[in-house]
Amino acid sequence: MTKMSSKCFNAIHLLICPLTVLLGYLINAYGYGAALQATLNKDGLVNAMFVKKGWFWTSLVGWWCIIRYRAVPGAAGRDRRHIARSFKRYAILTLWWYLFTQGIWFGVGPIMDLVFVYTGGHCHYDVFDGTGHVNKHFQGSVTRTHRALTLIQNVLTLHGQHQEHHQQQLWDRSIGSIKDALHATDASAPKNATLSAAAAINTFIHDQMHRWQGPLTTSAQCRRFGGHWAGGHDPSGHVFLATLMCMFLLGELRVFGRRALAHLYAQKWLLLRLVTRLFDTGPIWTWRRCGGGSMSCGARLWRALVEPPAACAAALLRLTQCIACDHPVVILVALLVTWLWQLLLTAVASRFHTVREHISGLLAAYIVTGVVYARDAAALRPL
Numbered sequence: 088m089t090k091m092s093s094k095c096f097n098a099i100h101l102l103i104c105p106l107t108v109l110l111g112y113l114i115n116a117y118g119y120g121a122a123l124q125a126t127l128n129k130d131g132l133v134n135a136m137f138v139k140k141g142w143f144w145t146s147l148v149g150w151w152c153i154i155r156y157r158a159v160p161g162a163a164g165r166d167r168r169h170i171a172r173s174f175k176r177y178a179i180l181t182l183w184w185y186l187f188t189q190g191i192w193f194g195v196g197p198i199m200d201l202v203f204v205y206t207g208g209h210c211h212y213d214v215f216d217g218t219g220h221v222n223k224h225f226q227g228s229v230t231r232t233h234r235a236l237t238l239i240q241n242v243l244t245l246h247g248q249h250q251e252h253h254q255q256q257l258w259d260r261s262i263g264s265i266k267d268a269l270h271a272t273d274a275s276a277p278k279n280a281t282l283s284a285a286a287a288i289n290t291f292i293h294d295q296m297h298r299w300q301g302p303l304t305t306s307a308q309c310r311r312f313g314g315h316w317a318g319g320h321d322p323s324g325h326v327f328l329a330t331l332m333c334m335f336l337l338g339e340l341r342v343f344g345r346r347a348l349a350h351l352y353a354q355k356w357l358l359l360r361l362v363t364r365l366f367d368t369g370p371i372w373t374w375r376r377c378g379g380g381s382m383s384c385g386a387r388l389w390r391a392l393v394e395p396p397a398a399c400a401a402a403l404l405r406l407t408q409c410i411a412c413d414h415p416v417v418i419l420v421a422l423l424v425t426w427l428w429q430l431l432l433t434a435v436a437s438r439f440h441t442v443r444e445h446i447s448g449l450l451a452a453y454i455v456t457g458v459v460y461a462r463d464a465a466a467l468r469p470l
C-alpha cells in the first residue's frame with residue numbers, strides 16, 4: 088500500500104464515525120429525518136438480532152478474516168506477531184465493550200448505566216397521564232406498552248393482597264386502570280381521572296415494582312420489568328457499539344485489506360461468472376434453449392419452470408460458499424456498511440437520545456479505539 092493510500096485509509100478510519108453522526112444531524116436539520124426515523128423499529132429483526140448482538144457478529148467476521156488472510160508464505164513469525172497483536176487489540180475492545188454496555192461486576196451495572204444513575208437517572212413508572220390515559224412517553228410503542236402493563240398487572244396481582252386499607256384502595260385503582268388500558272378499544276375516550284389520582288397510581292406502581300422486582304439500576308433490568316429509563320445523562324449504547332465495531336473492523340482491515348483485495352481481484356472473473364449464473368436461469372432463456380428439438384411440451388415446461396429455480400439456488404449456494412470461505416472481506420464490508428447505516432439512523436433518531444448523549448457514546452468508543460490503533464500504528468503495516 089503506498090504511503091498516500093495508507094494516509095487516506097488512516098483518515099477514513101479516524102473520520103468515518105464522527106462524520107456519519109454529523110451527517111445524521113444534517114439530515115435532521117434539513118428536514119429529511121422524519122422519513123428515516125419512520126423506518127426505525129426498536130424490536131425489528133435487524134436491531135434485535137444484529138445491532139444489539141453486534142459485537143458477536145463483528146467478532147465472528149473480523150476473526151475469520153484475520154485468520155483467513157493471515158497465511159503469508161514463509162513469514163510465519165511475522166504472521167504470528169500480527170495475529171497476537173490483533174488478539175490483544177480485540178481483547179481490549181471486547182473488555183471495553185463489556186464494561187461499558189454489559190456490566191462491570193456481579194451486581195454492578197455497566198458504565199453507561201452508572202453514568203445515567205449518577206446524573207439523576209431512574210427507572211420510572213409514569214404509566215398514566217393526567218387524563219387517565221397511558222402516558223405516550225411511557226414505552227414508546229403499543230407492543231411494549233401492552234407488555235409492560237401486563238407485567239405490572241402480574242406483579243401487583245402476585246404481591247398485591249393483604250395490604251392496609253389505603254394501599255388496598257390504591258391497589259384496586261391501579262389494577263382497574265391497568266385493566267381498562269389493556270382492554271381499551273378507543274384510546275382517546277375521555278376518562279374521569281385527575282392528575283393527582285394518576286400521580287398516586289403511578290407512585291404506587293413505582294413503589295411496588297421497585298419493591299418486588301428491584302433493584303432496577305440498569306437499563307436492561309428496567310426495560311425487562313416494564314419501566315421507563317429516564318431522567319439522567321444516558322450515553323447512547325447504540326452509538327457506542329456501532330462506533331466500536333466500525334473502528335475495530337476498519338482497524339483490522341488495515342492489516343489484511345491489501346491481501347484480501349488482491350485475492351478478490353485475482354478471482355474477479357470467477358466471481359463474475361458465479362454472479363451472472365444467478366441470472367442465467369430465467370424461464371424464457373430456458374424455454375428458448377429448449378426450442379428446435381423434439382422435446383415434448385411437458386419436458387419443456389419442466390426445463391423452463393422447475394430446473395431454473397433449482398439451478399439458481401445451486402448458483403447462489405456456490406457464490407455464498409465462495410465468498411464465505413474464500414473472500415470473507417466481502418462480508419466484513421457488508422457488516423461495516425450495516426453498522427454505519429445503523430449509526431446514521433441512531434443519530435437521526437433524536438427521540439431516543441439528546442446530541443450530548445450521542446456524543447458521549449461516540450467519544451467513549453472513539454477514544455479507546457483511537458488509542459488502541461494509534462499505539463499500534465507503526466505495527467499496522469499491511470501484509
Ligand SMILES: CCCCCCCCCCCCCCCC(=O)SCCNC(=O)CCNC(=O)[C@H](O)C(C)(C)COP(=O)(O)OP(=O)(O)OC[C@H]1O[C@@H](n2cnc3c(N)ncnc32)[C@H](O)[C@@H]1OP(=O)(O)O
Binds near residue numbers: 130146189322326
Ligand atoms: C483467536 C481468537 C479468536 C476469537 C474468536 C471469536 C469468535 C466469536 C466469539 C464472540 C465473543 C464476543 C462476545 C460477544 C457476545 C455478544 O455480543 S452477545 C450479545 C450480548 N448483548 C445483548 O444481548 C444486547 C444487550 N443490550 C445491549 O448491550 C444494549 O442494548 C446496547 C446494544 C449496547 C444498546 O444500548 P442502549 O443503551 O439500549 O441503546 P441506546 O443507544 O440507548 O438506544 C436507546 C433505544 O433506542 C433504540 N435504538 C437506538 N438506535 C436504534 C436503531 N438504529 N434502530 C432501532 N432502534 C434503535 C434502542 O433499541 C434502544 O431501545 P431499547 O431497545 O433499549 O428499549
